[in-house]
Amino acid sequence: MADNGLPVNVFNDRLALELPAFRNLPSVRLNVSALQEAERRIVEAKDVNPSTYTDLEHCFNEAYRELKGHLATVGFQITKTENEYEKSKSIALLDRYQEFVKEKPARTDTAEYRKAFISQDPDVVAAKDRLDSMKALEIFLDGRVRVMENVCRFMRKKMDLIIRSGIGTR
Numbered sequence: 001m002a003d004n005g006l007p008v009n010v011f012n013d014r015l016a017l018e019l020p021a022f023r024n025l026p027s028v029r030l031n032v033s034a035l036q037e038a039e040r041r042i043v044e045a046k047d048v049n050p051s052t053y054t055d056l057e058h059c060f061n062e063a064y065r066e067l068k069g070h071l072a073t074v075g076f077q078i079t080k081t082e083n084e085y086e087k088s089k090s091i092a093l094l095d096r097y098q099e100f101v102k103e104k105p106a107r108t109d110t111a112e113y114r115k116a117f118i119s120q121d122p123d124v125v126a127a128k129d130r131l132d133s134m135k136a137l138e139i140f141l142d143g144r145v146r147v148m149e150n151v152c153r154f155m156r157k158k159m160d161l162i163i164r165s166g167i168g169t170r
Contacts, residue, residue, distance in 0.1 A: 017070075017137070022130050025080050030070045035144060038063035042147075048155045050162065056155060064148040071141050078134045085127040092121040 015036045021027040038060050048056055097117050101109050118124055 019077065019134075019137075022081065023084050023127075025077065025084070028073060028077065030073065032066065032070070034059075034062040034066040038148060038151075039144075042151060045151050045155050048158050050159065053155060053159055057152060060148050060152050060155075064145060064152075067141050067145045067148065071138065071145065074134055074138045074141060078131065078138060081127065081131045081134055085124070085131050088121070088123040088127040089118050092118050092124050096121065 015032050017030040017032060019028040019030070041056060041059055044052065044056055045060075093114060097114060100117060101113075
């Protein structure tokens with residue numbers, strides 16, 4: 001298991017990120033084998049030529065398509081986790097806080113005190129950690145999408161230069 005709480009596993013020689021189940025959210029497996037292949041082949045893009053262009057473009061487009069699907073899945077997971085986070089905060093405040101503050105002096109029942117109580121509630125902390133992990137994963141995937149876009153843009157420009165110069169058309 002990785003330090004960020006998102007395990008990376010190998011399933012049948014394919015790399016995948018597995019998001020564990022969380023409360024009423026099922027576990028999700030994100031296959032990243034096309035991304036792995038594209039990242040392995042990125043160095044080939046600098047020497048792209050008319051005979052390698054279509055294969056490389058296909059490889060990077062597959063990774064792009066895979067990543068965009070995963071971004072949609074992670075975005076849905078973020079929305080659902082935000083709902084769980086808000087539920088956790090309300091349950092902590094409405095149920096457990098009342099018990100906690102019952103024997104305390106009235107002056108301790110302040111907004112800052114409630115905020116501190118909520119921030120230390122184990123259910124709220126678990127939901128917040130999950131939400132932070134999902135947002136980090138979204139940033140990671142979005143960065144990889146941009147890499148695929150930039151590599152494809154570079155290859156198209158290089159192919160355009162080759163075609164305009166007439167070098168590879170004989």
